[in-house]
Every structure is written in C-alpha cells, then in structure tokens.
Amino acid sequence: MTDHAASRHDESDAGLGAIISERRRLIGLAYRLLGSLAEAEDAVQETYTRWYAMSRQRQDAIDSPGAWLTTVATRVCLDLLGSARVRRERYVGEWIPEPLPERTDWISGRPGTAATDPADPADRVTLDESVSMAFLVVLESMTPAQRVAFILHDVFGFSFAEIAVITGRTPAACRELASSARRRVRTSRPPEVPAAHQAGLVADFKRAWDAQDINALVGLLAPGATFTVDGGGVVAAALHPIEGGEGIARYLADLAVRASGGLMVLERTVNGRAGLVIEHEGVIVAVYAFDVADDRITRIWAVRNPDKLHPWTAG
Structure with missing residues (x-):
C-alpha cells in the first residue's frame, strides 16, 4: 500500500x-x-x-x-x-418510562462543550439528574416540541440557534418552548435531594418492607404519597395510582404475603438514584424508583411490564 x-x-x-x-x-x-x-x-x-x-x-x-x-x-x-x-x-393502566440499571453509557453529554449558558446557568439541568425517574415523568407531561427544545438546550447545551435548525422553528420559538418546559419542571417537582439521603430512605424502606412493618412503612411515606404501577396489561397491576402512605404500606405488605415467601427485595441503582429490584423465585419481576422530599418518600414508580425489564434481565 x-x-x-x-x-x-x-x-x-x-x-x-x-x-x-x-x-x-x-x-x-x-x-x-x-x-x-x-x-x-x-x-x-x-x-x-x-x-x-x-x-x-x-x-x-x-x-x-x-x-x-x-x-x-x-x-x-x-x-x-x-x-x-x-x-x-x-396503553393498559399507567405508563412509566423504562427504568435503567446502573451504567454510565447513557449519561453522556454533548462532546466538546461545558453545557453552560450565561443567560441562565442556574437553570441548567445536570446530566445525571436528567435521567432520574422523577425528571422523566415530568418530561412526559410536555409537548414533543417542548421536550426537544428543553433537553437539547438545558441538558445538552445546544444554543437556540442550533435547535432552530434541528427543529425547523425560529430561535425565539425554541427559547419560549424551553422556557415553558422549565416552568413545568419547577412547578411539578421539588429540587433533587442529595443522592445519599435518598439512598438512606430507600434502605430504611427496604428493611421495613422485609419486616412487613406497616407502621415503619407509613412513617417513611409522605401522607400524600403516590404509588404507580406499570404492568402494561401483560402482568397484574393496579390500573390507577394508589394514594396515601397507609394505603401504600398495606398494599406492599399484602404483596409480600401473596408472594408466599418467594419475594426478595434488593437495593439497586435505578436511573442514577437509589431504588429497589424485586425478585420472585430468582426472577426479576419489578423495578422500583423513588422520589423523596422533606425526609419522606413522596412517589414510588413500580415497573412490572416485562417488556420494560430487558435491560435488567438480559444476561
């Protein structure tokens, strides 16, 4: 040659x-x-x-x-x-974004940029926060155009001029879309708590669940907490969110009883935050993601649809 x-x-x-x-x-x-x-x-x-x-x-x-x-x-x-x-x-029942296991290849930003914008640096969303289940759930409430403008700008650091070329809209329109999406994020959920703090609450929750201690579970859940299950019509699941700490605690205790002792609850990282993986007789049947505020668990998302568990079950 x-x-x-x-x-x-x-x-x-x-x-x-x-x-x-x-x-x-x-x-x-x-x-x-x-x-x-x-x-x-x-x-x-x-x-x-x-x-x-x-x-x-x-x-x-x-x-x-x-x-x-x-x-x-x-x-x-x-x-x-x-x-x-x-x-x-x-879709049958509640739809929840697909949970991801602990890995780093999906937490990746735009190469060669610091993802900073002098216009609104305080509004910038960190890459790890942008894959948390709580954040993804808020994204689901946005229009497609809002979601694209917000993710490209606030997460990946693209300018509005660049986003305009990608979406076929004006820079001003893209700025307004991202701004409206940002307001939705602010009003829909509290700021992220430290990861270590969430991990501690989830660990306490696991211990209480293992012990079927309803009082301890109620103490860890906010009074207005919600528990949402995604079975996709493939497996049995509550079709509507369960509301209230006591109702959630009793539901989980009953779930453990109905599993006849074959249930194992494991602490795992779910979308970059502390979560739980549920095994029944050695098979992963659910992944739980959490949101916390003011030292209480406010939301639990349980994905049971096996079509969404492939990243967890694939060898």
Missing part, C-alpha cells in the same frame, strides 16, 4: 470511528426524549441507516457528521413522540 493510499485508509478509519463513537451520546439523547431505551435504540439505528444510505461523496460534504446525526436522531424522535402519544392512550 502506498503512503497516499495508507493515508486515505487511515482517514477513512478515523472518520468511521468518529461516527460510531457518536452512538452512545445519541442513545442518551433519544432515551431522554422517548423515555424508552428500546425506542431510543431503534431511533438511533434509523439514524445510522440514513447515514450509511448516503453516498461517500455526500458524507464527505457534511462538515459536522455529529451535528448531522444529532439533527436526524432528534427528528426521528419527534416523529416517534407523535405516534407514542397515540399508543400510550391505548
């Missing part, structure tokens, strides 16, 4: 490596937008399919392949968000 040919080969390998290296970041972006790892992987796969469908000449003409991939992935997610609303209206 001549030096010239070797140089072109090296450049080709470097370019391919750069394209492939974007995959982790794109999945992180798509997961935050869609609330489903399976859908995020599909969206990113579609993005790469479109990239490789182009001729080499067209690929070489793109100044920033990373920006191109981000634009396409975001637009694919926007299309999916529109159809997802229809699917979720038909």
Whole structure:
C-alpha cells in the first residue's frame, strides 16, 4: 500500500470511528426524549441507516457528521413522540418510562462543550439528574416540541440557534418552548435531594418492607404519597395510582404475603438514584424508583411490564 493510499485508509478509519463513537451520546439523547431505551435504540439505528444510505461523496460534504446525526436522531424522535402519544392512550393502566440499571453509557453529554449558558446557568439541568425517574415523568407531561427544545438546550447545551435548525422553528420559538418546559419542571417537582439521603430512605424502606412493618412503612411515606404501577396489561397491576402512605404500606405488605415467601427485595441503582429490584423465585419481576422530599418518600414508580425489564434481565 502506498503512503497516499495508507493515508486515505487511515482517514477513512478515523472518520468511521468518529461516527460510531457518536452512538452512545445519541442513545442518551433519544432515551431522554422517548423515555424508552428500546425506542431510543431503534431511533438511533434509523439514524445510522440514513447515514450509511448516503453516498461517500455526500458524507464527505457534511462538515459536522455529529451535528448531522444529532439533527436526524432528534427528528426521528419527534416523529416517534407523535405516534407514542397515540399508543400510550391505548396503553393498559399507567405508563412509566423504562427504568435503567446502573451504567454510565447513557449519561453522556454533548462532546466538546461545558453545557453552560450565561443567560441562565442556574437553570441548567445536570446530566445525571436528567435521567432520574422523577425528571422523566415530568418530561412526559410536555409537548414533543417542548421536550426537544428543553433537553437539547438545558441538558445538552445546544444554543437556540442550533435547535432552530434541528427543529425547523425560529430561535425565539425554541427559547419560549424551553422556557415553558422549565416552568413545568419547577412547578411539578421539588429540587433533587442529595443522592445519599435518598439512598438512606430507600434502605430504611427496604428493611421495613422485609419486616412487613406497616407502621415503619407509613412513617417513611409522605401522607400524600403516590404509588404507580406499570404492568402494561401483560402482568397484574393496579390500573390507577394508589394514594396515601397507609394505603401504600398495606398494599406492599399484602404483596409480600401473596408472594408466599418467594419475594426478595434488593437495593439497586435505578436511573442514577437509589431504588429497589424485586425478585420472585430468582426472577426479576419489578423495578422500583423513588422520589423523596422533606425526609419522606413522596412517589414510588413500580415497573412490572416485562417488556420494560430487558435491560435488567438480559444476561
């Protein structure tokens, strides 16, 4: 191989490596937008399919392949968000975002940026916070356009001019979308508590549940706490949220009794925060995520739909 040919080969390998290296970041972006790892992987796969469908000449003409991939992935997610609303209206029971186990490849920001904006640095959402279950649930209440503008700007640090190009809207419109989404976040949930504090409350909750100590469970739950279960119509689950600390405590105690001693509760990291994994006779059957405020557990999300547990059950 001549030096010239070797140089072109090296450049080709470097370019391919750069394209492939974007995959982790794109999945992180798509997961935050869609609330489903399976859908995020599909969206990113579609993005790469479109990239490789182009001729080499067209690929070489793109100044920033990373920006191109981000634009396409975001637009694919926007299309999916529109159809997802229809699917979720038909969903049996409550829909909860797909929980993720302890891993770091989905906590990934925009490369080469510090994700800071002098206009509103205090409003910036950290990457780990942006995958917490509480945060993802709030995102579900937003319109697709709000969600995209907010995630791209407040989480990944894109400018509104860049977001305008991606979404086909004006920078001013994108700024307003992100602003309205930010207000929704502020009014929907309290600030994040320290991770160690949540971990302590979840550990106490596990001990009380293991002991079937209803009084201890009630003491750990806020009076107005809610417990939401996602069975997807595939497994038995409460179709509506259970409200009130005492009602939740009795439901969980009854669940342990009905499991006939085959239930094991394990402390695990769920979406970057302390949570629980429930095993029945050695099989993972549920993943619990928590939100806390003022030294009490305020919300519990229990995902039982086996279609959403693949990241936990895959060997």
